[in-house]
Amino acid sequence: MDYDLIVIGGGPGGYVCAFRAAQLGLKKIALIDKRPTLGGTCLNVGCIPSKALLASSEHVAFAQKHAAEHGLTFSGLTVDLPAMLKKKESIVAKMTGGLAALAKARKVEVVTGAAQFLDAHTLAVGERKLSARNIVIATGSAPVELPFLKFDGQAIISSTEALALTEVPKKLVVVGGGAIGLELGSVWARLGAEVTIVEFLPQIGGPAADADVVRGYTRSLQAQGLKIEVGAKVTGFKDGQLLAERDGKPLAFAADKVLVSVGRRPFTDGLALDKAGIALAANGRIGVDAQLRTSAPHIRAIGDVVDGPMLAHKAEEDGAAVAEWIAGKAGHINWDLMPAIIYTDPELATVGLGEDAAKKAGRKVKVGKFNFAANARAHANDGAEGFVKIIADAETDTILGAQILGKNAGELISEVVTHMEYSGSAEDLARTIHAHPTMSEAVKEAAAAVSKTAIHAL
Numbered sequence: 001m002d003y004d005l006i007v008i009g010g011g012p013g014g015y016v017c018a019f020r021a022a023q024l025g026l027k028k029i030a031l032i033d034k035r036p037t038l039g040g041t042c043l044n045v046g047c048i049p050s051k052a053l054l055a056s057s058e059h060v061a062f063a064q065k066h067a068a069e070h071g072l073t074f075s076g077l078t079v080d081l082p083a084m085l086k087k088k089e090s091i092v093a094k095m096t097g098g099l100a101a102l103a104k105a106r107k108v109e110v111v112t113g114a115a116q117f118l119d120a121h122t123l124a125v126g127e128r129k130l131s132a133r134n135i136v137i138a139t140g141s142a143p144v145e146l147p148f149l150k151f152d153g154q155a156i157i158s159s160t161e162a163l164a165l166t167e168v169p170k171k172l173v174v175v176g177g178g179a180i181g182l183e184l185g186s187v188w189a190r191l192g193a194e195v196t197i198v199e200f201l202p203q204i205g206g207p208a209a210d211a212d213v214v215r216g217y218t219r220s221l222q223a224q225g226l227k228i229e230v231g232a233k234v235t236g237f238k239d240g241q242l243l244a245e246r247d248g249k250p251l252a253f254a255a256d257k258v259l260v261s262v263g264r265r266p267f268t269d270g271l272a273l274d275k276a277g278i279a280l281a282a283n284g285r286i287g288v289d290a291q292l293r294t295s296a297p298h299i300r301a302i303g304d305v306v307d308g309p310m311l312a313h314k315a316e317e318d319g320a321a322v323a324e325w326i327a328g329k330a331g332h333i334n335w336d337l338m339p340a341i342i343y344t345d346p347e348l349a350t351v352g353l354g355e356d357a358a359k360k361a362g363r364k365v366k367v368g369k370f371n372f373a374a375n376a377r378a379h380a381n382d383g384a385e386g387f388v389k390i391i392a393d394a395e396t397d398t399i400l401g402a403q404i405l406g407k408n409a410g411e412l413i414s415e416v417v418t419h420m421e422y423s424g425s426a427e428d429l430a431r432t433i434h435a436h437p438t439m440s441e442a443v444k445e446a447a448a449a450v451s452k453t454a455i456h457a458l
Helices: 012-023 040-045 047-065 081-105 179-190 211-223 312-326 355-360 376-380 409-421 426-430 441-449
Strands: 003-008 029-033 108-112 115-117 122-125 128-137 141-143 171-175 194-198 227-229 233-238 241-246 249-254 257-260 264-266 299-301 340-342 347-352 365-371 387-393 399-406
Touching: 003 012, 003 312, 012 029, 012 040, 012 081, 012 108, 012 312, 029 128, 040 047, 040 081, 047 081, 047 179, 081 108, 128 312, 171 179, 171 249, 179 194, 179 257, 179 340, 211 227, 211 347, 211 387, 211 399, 299 312, 340 409, 347 409, 355 365, 355 387, 355 399, 365 441, 387 426, 387 441, 399 409, 399 441, 409 426, 409 441, 426 441
Parallel strands: 003 029, 003 128, 029 108, 128 299, 171 194, 171 257, 194 227
Antiparallel strands: 115 122, 122 128, 141 264, 233 241, 241 249, 340 347, 347 399, 365 387, 387 399
């Protein structure tokens, strides 16, 4: 065999797997990716460039709507979109360059090209053949294309094109009210587009968020100018209008651009998995066991191509654990504790079991809630909107989940995940010292509110 390990896919799951394997002593490792830069969708055309544009556009929103309250006035404020895009690309280049340096330092060979199985141990990349004792499939996912809204890169676009528009569209219609659609919709709304979100489900933000959280979230986005249409089934695009229907009644939304963000599909195109003896499940994902082994035990699959949420940090945890199992170590993943975050303003972060889901499942729960309006640091940070919600078991007080709506919710959710990792209680979290003044104190207060002992709320 040419290698101890070959990883197909250089995204968060793939490169973490390769790097962790190198740390654990595997000597001959190859990391294959079709892109000339590592990082996968997340770093090149996903998580990182979208966060760069979110940050830049938040500065615009601050200057336009909040700066005066801080004693700052601007005259002739303009948005230099090419400069903003250049800033985004510089961040991507810096991070992808960092991954290349890490691969070199860890003696992981990077192979550029599309991989295809020749047999269960051999891959072809162009004219080159590579064999390995262990192979990990980490090829990620691709945007779902609707048959009646096929991507043309012009009027009907995916998130990839939405990250690189050279002009602000006058009217942008976003099909899908999940993380991708809401984040990119927010970016272009802040920059001057008239944005309409069209969602098939009865709420935006995904099914995990509780009804009270979604109500507050929806009001906030509407106050920022986003139009939100839920319970609407999209049927097509004609003459510059997105066509839909609700309760049998036709709807039409004028659009210069239509961003289709209805989810992602596992990407295994061109791998020739059948030659490795691997079959896809009905949902298009690769079937694996508890240690992410496929039907060919020396081939494992991680991240978006297997069951579970399509999240970069989920792929990273998969990748690290697989490297540890291959090296004979004890890998660990807690798939029940994958936080999900929508990076709008306010942010929406969830983990574990929500109140609505718990009650639907017949679980007896206690809930603690604390508003950022009662947090001094939140007011100083223009973040007094939203709240923290902790859900705990009614008998044991064990934290079952949390939902946070507010500024920096994605950062604040992590400490709840930490307590949940060791099955901590709401009291454990409430008795953990939090520095003052910080927004994290709202998490402490929400945990205390589970037992009705919050100090700064009735």
